[in-house]
Amino acid sequence: MINFASSILILAGLFFYLAGSIGLLRLPDLYTRLHALTKADNLGLGLLAAGLALHSQHLLTSLKLLLIWLAVLAASATSAHLIARQARRQETRR
Amino acid sequence: MTELLLFSATGLMLSLFLGLLRVLLGPSAGDRMLATQLIGTAGVGILLPLSLLLDQPALIDVALLLALLAAVAAAAFTGQQEARHD
Amino acid sequence: MNTTSLLVFDGLLLFSIVGLAWASLATTDERRSVILFMAFGLVLAVAWGRLLAPDVALAEAAIGAGLSGALLLAAARKQPRLLSPGSSKGSRHPDGANVSLVSRWAVTLLSAALAGTLAWALLHAFSSTPHDMLPRAISGNLASSGVSNPVTAVLLNFRAYDTLLELAVLLTAVLGIFALGQGTPGYQPAGPIFDGLVRWLVPVLILTAGYLLWVGAHAPGGAFQAGATLAAAGVVLRLAGRSRIGLPDGFVLRIVMAAGVGVFLLVGLTLLLLGRPFLGYPPAWAGALILLIETAAMLSIAATLLLAFVGGQPQSADVNAAANRQREEMS
Numbered sequence: 001m002i003n004f005a006s007s008i009l010i011l012a013g014l015f016f017y018l019a020g021s022i023g024l025l026r027l028p029d030l031y032t033r034l035h036a037l038t039k040a041d042n043l044g045l046g047l048l049a050a051g052l053a054l055h056s057q058h059l060l061t062s063l064k065l066l067l068i069w070l071a072v073l074a075a076s077a078t079s080a081h082l083i084a085r086q087a088r089r090q091e092t093r094r
Numbered sequence: 095m096t097e098l099l100l101f102s103a104t105g106l107m108l109s110l111f112l113g114l115l116r117v118l119l120g121p122s123a124g125d126r127m128l129a130t131q132l133i134g135t136a137g138v139g140i141l142l143p144l145s146l147l148l149d150q151p152a153l154i155d156v157a158l159l160l161a162l163l164a165a166v167a168a169a170a171f172t173g174q175q176e177a178r179h180d
Numbered sequence: 181m182n183t184t185s186l187l188v189f190d191g192l193l194l195f196s197i198v199g200l201a202w203a204s205l206a207t208t209d210e211r212r213s214v215i216l217f218m219a220f221g222l223v224l225a226v227a228w229g230r231l232l233a234p235d236v237a238l239a240e241a242a243i244g245a246g247l248s249g250a251l252l253l254a255a256a257r258k259q260p261r262l263l264s265p266g267s268s269k270g271s272r273h274p275d276g277a278n279v280s281l282v283s284r285w286a287v288t289l290l291s292a293a294l295a296g297t298l299a300w301a302l303l304h305a306f307s308s309t310p311h312d313m314l315p316r317a318i319s320g321n322l323a324s325s326g327v328s329n330p331v332t333a334v335l336l337n338f339r340a341y342d343t344l345l346e347l348a349v350l351l352t353a354v355l356g357i358f359a360l361g362q363g364t365p366g367y368q369p370a371g372p373i374f375d376g377l378v379r380w381l382v383p384v385l386i387l388t389a390g391y392l393l394w395v396g397a398h399a400p401g402g403a404f405q406a407g408a409t410l411a412a413a414g415v416v417l418r419l420a421g422r423s424r425i426g427l428p429d430g431f432v433l434r435i436v437m438a439a440g441v442g443v444f445l446l447v448g449l450t451l452l453l454l455g456r457p458f459l460g461y462p463p464a465w466a467g468a469l470i471l472l473i474e475t476a477a478m479l480s481i482a483a484t485l486l487l488a489f490v491g492g493q494p495q496s497a498d499v500n501a502a503a504n505r506q507r508e509e510m511s
Binding site for chain 3: 100103104107108110111114117118123126127129130133134137140141144145148150151152153155156158159160162163164165166167169170171172173
Binding site: 003006007010011013014017018020021022024025030033034037040041044045048049052055056061064065067068071072074075076078079080082083084086087090 | 095098099101102105106108109110112113115116122124125127128129131132135136138139142143146151154155157158161162164165168169171172
């Protein structure tokens, strides 16, 4: 039962990762690509980590997975914003 | 379960590879930095099932460090801009 | 295990590594090259993980991904653009000298010779037997080494002398950095968003460094990875324009810089005075001594890497704070 839930979560995470990467490649400009990227970061990693946490034996491992997800969440949100803001400034300067 | 882990590791590696294409293509530095972020997150994602697959719990620590240092890399890139700017 | 599936994984990984390495060297724009190099470091960390070398993967993640990128970007910041994006590759150097045909052929032949030698060594390694003398020796002696992580046992016990000399090399490097004079002036104080990133990232980095130092005794980790992580925390603080980046002032800084080599030597000489061989730890004390040396080494390594980023002797925290206040008043 846990294996089933875990598998669903892992596959869902994988789906969001791939969707994010394809979006990164196919979307027209930096701001839209950013949108795709953050989906991969947040949902993709989150679902993947959740699936693996269900599967793991140790509490410490699950806590580490949670910490990893939170760190990536906060870092990618912040850096996405900063990168976009900087790109915007460079555009308006030209 | 092993097959699923293998499949997801390979799928994530594909995702990393797609991000790589954007790093090589992406016209502006911002595009490249974004793609580097994806490569970092994909790397973190790869290490997680890999640690179960290869029976190396230490790879989860590597994933944590990779996540944090990818943030440092992004900070280095944008921080330079902040400094240059005002 | 399904070997076909891992083959696809390995193939993609290999292609990514070679592709990134090639691209980062072939591009003419410096900043682009550094970004590609950062991506390269990230992928390389995954590769080390795949090769079942978590200690190296930790070190690569700490140094190759974040710190090298920050260092190179800071260096690129100061350089005028040497190569314009449209210039033809290779035939003209910026100062006008022509790279002659002879030297280009010489470099090509030397590189080919190097590649050939490495390939021969690799093939030779595969064909010679037995493969496992070294691992057997290590696992045989692991119990008396004071730690249970074989990598740490080799670095800090069986080959401690090598590590001592490596730390001495780092000390020499930081003395060279000091010889450059004053470091670059600090950065502007960061806006609220960047500052928000810093507020949680730095404490987590510091905690992770402590964790890596502690866990190094029985799992992948250790002084070098911990030191690099700590340096990354300092780099982030500096990028955020903070006046305090974790480096102590004046005399204490010099003590921290020398602590790695110093504590190592003290332990070795004390053991010598007690009648044991140099750095020959008594098995009962080995664990504690290793932790002591690793702690000092972590601080030294962190200070060295952070000073490399600062680029010279750091101005004291008070000077930096005063400069920041001045900037605020002017704006």
